[in-house]
Amino acid sequence: MSRRFKVGVIGCGIGRSHIVEGYVPHADKYEVTALCDLDETRLNTVADEFGVVRRTRFSDELMADPEIDIIDICTPPALHTKLVLQALQAGKHVVCEKPLTGSLSEVDEVRRAESGSKGLLMPIFQYRYGEGVAQAKRIIDSGLAGKPYAATAETFWRRTADYYDNPWRGRWSTELGGVLMTHAIHLHDMLTYLLGPIERVFARTDTRVNAIEVEDCVSASLLMKNGALASLTATLGAAEEISRLHLAFEHVTFESNHAAYSPGDGPWRITPASDEAGEKIRALIADNPPIGRRFNGQMEAFYAALVEGSQPPVTSEDARRALELVTAIYHSSETHSDVILPLSETHPKYNSWRP
Structure with missing residues (x-):
C-alpha cells in the first residue's frame, strides 16, 4: 500500500x-x-x-x-x-x-x-503545470525548437482599492512587493522555466493604479544567457485580465493561452516554421503524458x-532565481542601470530589495 x-x-x-x-x-x-x-x-x-x-x-x-x-x-x-x-x-x-x-x-x-x-x-510555482506548458517544455528540451530568439511575458491583471482594503496588502513590510512579487512572479518563473537563466536586466517600476506603497506597473528588458531577448510587462490596471507568454524560436513559435490564473493550461498555439518541423513536433507530443493543472x-x-x-x-534554487530577478528589477529601476546576474552577497540589495 x-x-x-x-x-x-x-x-x-x-x-x-x-x-x-x-x-x-x-x-x-x-x-x-x-x-x-x-x-x-x-x-x-x-x-x-x-x-x-x-x-x-x-x-x-x-x-x-x-x-x-x-x-x-x-x-x-x-x-x-x-x-x-x-x-x-x-x-x-x-x-x-x-x-x-x-x-x-x-x-x-x-x-x-x-x-x-x-x-x-x-x-x-503552479503555473508550470498544465498541458500547454508541458508540451512546450518537451519540444524545447528535445532540441526541435532550435535557437531561441525573443519572448514576451505579459501580466495584465486588475486590482482595485477594495483588494487593498486589507491590513497586509500593498505594504512593503508585509507584502514585500507589489505586482512584481505577488502577481507576475509566477509568469516570470514560467518564462525562465522554458527559456533558461537570465544574464542582464534593465527595468522600470511605478505606482500608477492604486494609492499603495508598492509598485503596480513594471516594464523590464532581459538578456538571457542563451542570447535570447525577452521583455516583461505587468500592471494591475488592466480592464481585461490576461497572462500571456509568447516565445519565438528558430523552428517554432509558442503562444500560451491567455487565462489570467492558469496560462499553463492547453491548448497553446504552437506554430512551426516549416512543414518538416511541424511533422517532427506533432510526432514528439503525440504521446505526451497527461499532467495535472496548477496545484x-x-x-x-x-x-x-x-x-x-x-x-x-x-526547488529552493528555482525560488532564488525568481527572487534574484525581483531584486535586479527593483535595483535597476532605482539606479537606472543594467544589472548583471547572478547577484552575490556583496550586492547592495542582497539583504533587502525594499526601499
Whole structure:
C-alpha cells in the first residue's frame, strides 16, 4: 500500500486552493489533518468544508505534532521565512507559497537550513503545470525548437482599492512587493522555466493604479544567457485580465493561452516554421503524458519526489532565481542601470530589495 502523507496547512486563504486543487484530488496520497489560521471564522469554515477536525490559531502546535509530515505555508509573505525555517528545523517536509522569503540573504539562509534537514522543501510555482506548458517544455528540451530568439511575458491583471482594503496588502513590510512579487512572479518563473537563466536586466517600476506603497506597473528588458531577448510587462490596471507568454524560436513559435490564473493550461498555439518541423513536433507530443493543472500537477509531482527521496519538482534554487530577478528589477529601476546576474552577497540589495 502506498504511503499517505499527513498535511498541516497554515493559512486558509490560498490554503483552501491548495486543498481543493492539490490535496483532495490526490486523497490516496495526502490527508489534510490540521488547519491553522488567525481568523477563527475562516478557519472553522474551511475546516468544516473538508471535515478537518484539528484546528488551531497557533502554528507552533502543527510544528510540534509528530503525526504531521508536511507543513503547507499559505500565510502573508512576511511570515514565510520564519515558518519555513521552523518547519525545516522540526524535520517536516515543507510546501510554501510565493515568495519563499523576503530577500536573497533569507533564501540563502533557508537553503542552508534545507541542506541540514531531513525534510524536503518545495516552493509553489503552479503555473508550470498544465498541458500547454508541458508540451512546450518537451519540444524545447528535445532540441526541435532550435535557437531561441525573443519572448514576451505579459501580466495584465486588475486590482482595485477594495483588494487593498486589507491590513497586509500593498505594504512593503508585509507584502514585500507589489505586482512584481505577488502577481507576475509566477509568469516570470514560467518564462525562465522554458527559456533558461537570465544574464542582464534593465527595468522600470511605478505606482500608477492604486494609492499603495508598492509598485503596480513594471516594464523590464532581459538578456538571457542563451542570447535570447525577452521583455516583461505587468500592471494591475488592466480592464481585461490576461497572462500571456509568447516565445519565438528558430523552428517554432509558442503562444500560451491567455487565462489570467492558469496560462499553463492547453491548448497553446504552437506554430512551426516549416512543414518538416511541424511533422517532427506533432510526432514528439503525440504521446505526451497527461499532467495535472496548477496545484494538482505540482502536488502529484511532489508526492513522487517524497516517495522516491528525489529532488522536489520545484526547488529552493528555482525560488532564488525568481527572487534574484525581483531584486535586479527593483535595483535597476532605482539606479537606472543594467544589472548583471547572478547577484552575490556583496550586492547592495542582497539583504533587502525594499526601499
